[in-house]
Amino acid sequence: MRNADRIISIVLLGICAFFFVEARSFTRFGRFFPLTIIIILAALSLFLLVLSFVKPGLSAIFGRLHRRHIAIAISIVLIGAWGILINVLGFVVTSVILFTVINVLLDEKHRSFLSILKKMGIITVVVGVFYLFFAQLLLVPFPRGCLF
Amino acid sequence: MGTHLLQALGNLTHPLNILFMIVGVGAGIVVGALPGLTATMAIALLVPFTFTMPAVHGLVLLGGIYCGAIYGGCFSAILINTPGTPSAIATTFDGYPMAKKGDAYRAIVTATISSVIGGLIGVAFLLFLSPPLSKASLKFGPPEFFWLTAFGLTIIATLSSKSILKGLIGGAFGLLISSIGIAPIEGSVRFTFGIVSLQDGIGLIPALIGFFCIPEVLAMIGRRHQQYSIIPYRKQRKVVLGVLLKLLKKPFLLLRSAVIGTIVGIIPGAGGNIASMVSYNEAVRASKYPDKYGRGIIEGVAAAETANNAEVSGSLIPLLTLGIPGAPPAAVLLGALLLHGMRPGPELFTYHGSVTYTFIVSLIFANLLMLPMGIFSGKMISKIITTIPIAFLAPFVVFLSVIGSYAINNNMFDVYVMIFFGLVGYIGRKAGFDAGPIVLGIILGKICEQGLVQSILMGKAAGSLFEVFFTRPISLILILLTIVSAAWPYIRKLIAGTKRYAKR
Structure with a gap:
């Protein structure tokens, strides 16, 4: 898997999942903003992931080893x-x-x-x-x- | 305002302020002229040096660097066809062809004079728009601040990144980073993962140094074998007067470019590169001979340089009045203001009036200083472009990054933050994510969250969330602007498509 967008979106989804689990223990107003952002970030990352399959753009960040x-x-x-x-x-x-x-x-x-x-x-x-x-x-x- | 202006003029006669202004403009020109070193990077690296200075000295120095660096980018744009800073990208279009025709000196003089004119017009806008705007900001409550940040974020996403999706992801990532630390309402300790140093949140200056300096250093290392062939030039007699007279005969070109630069500067996140490109594009559209553009005419250089220097002061208008930076270098200046205990808003023009007006007036002198410094030291600057080796420059910037991020709080944790975000920034950059949206997300995050949560509390108290969020007049304007800005790329495509269809 050398598609950079795919790797980045998976990493971001992982970060969102990790932060989501953490955010659940915060107070009501303490978690409201981060949870909203996590949901938005996860949705955007998911969109990037889908795009990386439908319309692959960037193949690899560093290309061939130089x-x-x-x-x-x-x-x-x-x-x-x-x-x-x-x-x-x-x-x-x-x-x-x-x-x-x-x-x-x-x-x-x-x-x-x-x-x-x-x-x-x-x-x-x-x-x-x-x-x-x-x-x-x-x-x-x-x-x-x-x-x- | 009058009293503060008189005080400002008095402050500027202080020998140290004059020295800092000269050093700032000179250092800025050199940094801007070196491809790979940007104005943002220079300011980020120098903020820590100013933190024990009186605020006025520090801001005069940083203001000088900002003006000098944006102008300095024209040297490498004209002489080696590589913009020293992203703002000088449009200068290459006509500057380099002029240099190739043997008119390098003329191109540099044009860039210098138009930069000074653009800079001065920009400062005039800053001086006269900021105080009333800062007073208007008193009418901003939590919902207005929330919508203002939403507007800023949509602009950032659509303007400062090659891909809108990646711009939005970058902005959201920045917002998430901004939520690390103690929550502004109810005081939850969030995402610290047991690290006590994170309770205070992510340090703005170390994060800025990391995002703006380390990726540049690594990119510099990647292209260290690149050889620049510089076009030699000689000073010619009567060129300065000739160019000045020719430019003065084009007042609309200069005024239009300066106004475009200032407006683009005011828009959060849109930097000098966008200002110079839009201005160049408009100059071509308005010209009677558009075909001559791109082949080496002084109007092309003037349009680009007037706009990018006017953008400097434009980017400071939302920063000083609302705390929302108009461009990445202004974002770093926000860090400097906060470091000196100065909160943007009306207080800057009243309680801190003497310092603020000294800073603004110093920009006038910084712009005027560029005239002799640019015209007489051009030869030396062109030598510097080719003689400073990347092998020395790269570790030197790392050294300054380490020293700078440590010195802010005498804390090694800030150095780790800087290194971490430096690597994140580098990988992000390779994958097409600009640092701009992430950094502005970090800055706007705290204002956005406070606005959102306080508005919800206000709504609950008033019995209607809708009323608080969607019925206040300023909020309605901001919502409209947010919708237009978010939909702008699609509207632009639609307009372009309709025009193509009509042509056919």
């Missing part, structure tokens, strides 16, 4: 890791590491040890400037983690 999809997938993982690692390594260290890793991933021409080191230096300065701006001027206490 090199750029791999870079996007790795970037998604790295963005997720950014959120997780901040609590472990701290804001500054995580940002410098992941900023550099994504930069190296995307810049295929400059991957020598020296150029990576140079980039890391620039990135450290950029992160440092923003860190000082937020920490010193805006007084935002960023997570420190185990390192810094």
